[in-house]
Amino acid sequence: MCLGIPGEVVEIMTDRPDLAQVDVSGVRRAINIGLLEPGEIGVGDWVLIHVGFALSKIDEAEARAAMDFLKSIGDAYTDELAALQNSKID
Known part of the structure; x- marks a missing residue:
């Protein structure tokens, strides 16, 4: 099952503005943010x-509720x- x-x-990549470094429960990975509006x-x-x-x-409250669920x-x-920990975007 794949979930959101x-x-x-935690960081917007300066050399790749379509990528951001995110933290999910202590796991940090680069993800693609190209589906969102620039500067969003x-x-x-x-x-x-x-x-x-x-x-x-x-928002943070929605994020916390989703994580609790x-x-x-x-x-x-x-x-x-x-899956997130084993993934890698270059």
Whole structure:
């Protein structure tokens, strides 16, 4: 099962403005932010991530609620974190 997972933007890549470094429960990875409007997100914003792409900007309360839900369903959350940890965008 593939789920959208919230992540906090910790860096917008200066050499690749279509990429951002995000933190998802301590796992940091580059994701593609090209589906969002230019300038829509910045450091400290939360995004909903699916297969390496930021689909939308969400607020922190929505991100926390989504993370709580994902943690409550167990294996799907663990599998999604493992997939994120093993992913890499160059």
